Amino acid sequence: MKRTFTNKILAEKGSKVQIAGWIATRRDHGKIIFLDVRDMTGTVQVVCSPELAKSLRPEWVVEIEGTVKERPDAMKNSAVETGDIEIAAEKIAVLSEAKTLPFAIDTNGYEIGEEKRLQYRYLDLRRPRLKRNIEIRNRVTQFIREFLVKEGFIEIETPILTKSTPEGARDFLVPSRMYSGKFYALPQSPQQYKQLLQVAGFERYFQIARCFRDEDPRGDRQPEFTQLDIEMSFVEQEDMLRLFEELYTKVVEELFPEKRIIQTPFPRISYKEAMAKWGSDKPDLRKDKSSPNELAFAFIVDFPMFEWKEKEGRWDAVHHPFTRPQTEDIEEVKKDPANVLAYQYDLALNGYEVAGGSLRTYKPEFLRQVLEFMGNTKEEVQEKFGHLFEAFEYGVPPHGGIAAGLERFLAVLLNEPNIREVMVFPKTGDSRDLMMDSPSEISPGQLKELSLEIKKRK
Numbered sequence: 001m002k003r004t005f006t007n008k009i010l011a012e013k014g015s016k017v018q019i020a021g022w023i024a025t026r027r028d029h030g031k032i033i034f035l036d037v038r039d040m041t042g043t044v045q046v047v048c049s050p051e052l053a054k055s056l057r058p059e060w061v062v063e064i065e066g067t068v069k070e071r072p073d074a075m076k077n078s079a080v081e082t083g084d085i086e087i088a089a090e091k092i093a094v095l096s097e098a099k100t101l102p103f104a105i106d107t108n109g110y111e112i113g114e115e116k117r118l119q120y121r122y123l124d125l126r127r128p129r130l131k132r133n134i135e136i137r138n139r140v141t142q143f144i145r146e147f148l149v150k151e152g153f154i155e156i157e158t159p160i161l162t163k164s165t166p167e168g169a170r171d172f173l174v175p176s177r178m179y180s181g182k183f184y185a186l187p188q189s190p191q192q193y194k195q196l197l198q199v200a201g202f203e204r205y206f207q208i209a210r211c212f213r214d215e216d217p218r219g220d221r222q223p224e225f226t227q228l229d230i231e232m233s234f235v236e237q238e239d240m241l242r243l244f245e246e247l248y249t250k251v252v253e254e255l256f257p258e259k260r261i262i263q264t265p266f267p268r269i270s271y272k273e274a275m276a277k278w279g280s281d282k283p284d285l286r287k288d289k290s291s292p293n294e295l296a297f298a299f300i301v302d303f304p305m306f307e308w309k310e311k312e313g314r315w316d317a318v319h320h321p322f323t324r325p326q327t328e329d330i331e332e333v334k335k336d337p338a339n340v341l342a343y344q345y346d347l348a349l350n351g352y353e354v355a356g357g358s359l360r361t362y363k364p365e366f367l368r369q370v371l372e373f374m375g376n377t378k379e380e381v382q383e384k385f386g387h388l389f390e391a392f393e394y395g396v397p398p399h400g401g402i403a404a405g406l407e408r409f410l411a412v413l414l415n416e417p418n419i420r421e422v423m424v425f426p427k428t429g430d431s432r433d434l435m436m437d438s439p440s441e442i443s444p445g446q447l448k449e450l451s452l453e454i455k456k457r458k
């Protein structure tokens with residue numbers, strides 16, 4: 001017999017069906033036993049005799065054949081999608097048994113220690129709250145894909161084994177076996193690739209991109225996370241902002257109708273004004289901060305291009321060095337770096353930064369001057385970014401882009417206290433994967449192959 005998913009059972013009243021799934025609950029009423037059977041699409045009630053249900057325990061995996069019947073009126077449960085019907089079981093096969101779970105999965109789970117939840121994440125994910133979060137995440141990414149493709153964008157995957165690209169964090173490095181002493185870097189973002197794709201003529205690029213940043217544990221950060229990454233050619237700043245505004249407004253309207261965006265178009269606020277009024281470049285502009293359904297977006301624009309790095313004794317880019325200053329005169333930059341503004345924009349939402357991007361400096365000579373101004377020697381510029389300069393010699397369009405932290409946006413929309421709640425297999429706050437037990441040691445053979453030697457820290 002062909003298996004029917006529980007969300008399709010309603011249409012099968014009177015017929016014989018086969019379902020498969022996990023026993024969510026078992027209620028023993030002496031002569032009859034009720035089971036709630038859960039599959040990917042929901043749950044359904046099964047009625048069976050004690051002989052059939054014998055030793056069945058919660059979370060066992062079963063396959064059940066039976067007839068779909070309307071429940072007596074008094075037994076209907078409108079809170080469940082299949083609450084009007086039940087299956088009278090005729091045959092039950094146990095496909096696998098389950099030990100008692102290490103924690104309850106019918107609660108929201110906030111009360112359980114995080115280490116336990118992450119060690120048994122595959123069980124934690126059975127929890128309805130997490131299941132819903134992951135399903136909504138899927139709907140949001142599908143919606144974004146459809147929206148962007150309709151706008152003429154194409155989705156392109158860029159390499160994970162790559163070279164360092166400056167986003168202000170430490171790189172994760174991967175030793176090369178074939179070139180001993182050399183390393184790949186995992187991308188902190190697809191920044192340079194997406195710019196090079198503009199040179200290639202892919203004028204509207206996007207990617208749901210994994211990014212890696214080896215930062216010290218700080219608040220709600222993860223060493224790997226997902227960005228919605230976009231780059232476009234022949235655009236001005238307002239084009240980028242309008243596109244993003246439309247995308248996020250539609251995501252909210254279509255998928256979170258209970259939410260209310262308090263101002264559209266999103267206000268454009270200069271960095272200077274934001275700092276003066278709210279002391280933050282990601283101000284929380286909600287009128288009622290206790291309302292779970294209020295969304296206050298704002299674009300923060302006109303960021304300073306440079307900031308002074310006291311420790312290193314040099315000027316550095318506030319965003320990244322590819323950002324286009326609002327002047328293209330290096331003498332002006334040198335005269336008063338602190339007051340040079342950039343074509344940089346961030347999107348703030350309820351006190352969080354949920355996206356950031358910039359127009360890029362695409363004139364090679366000026367880019368070189370800016371990189372040198374930030375303390376790179378001619379040789380360093382060549383070594384780190386030679387490929388970009390070379391590419392820019394072959395016809396580069398003016399371009400710009402933006403990247404949005406997907407998990408942060410979802411956490412706000414789902415009223416979750418941290419981004420781990422919207423990720424399937426997050427790491428702990430101190431960057432460990434307790435389920436897989438990583439990072440972990442590697443064998444002496446692997447070390448040898450990589451020409452590496454581990455010095456124990458004292």
Ligand code: ASP
Nearest residue numbers: 189191357358401402403
């Ligand atoms: N690569 C930048 C970031 O990850 C975003 C951008 O400029 O497009 O923050």
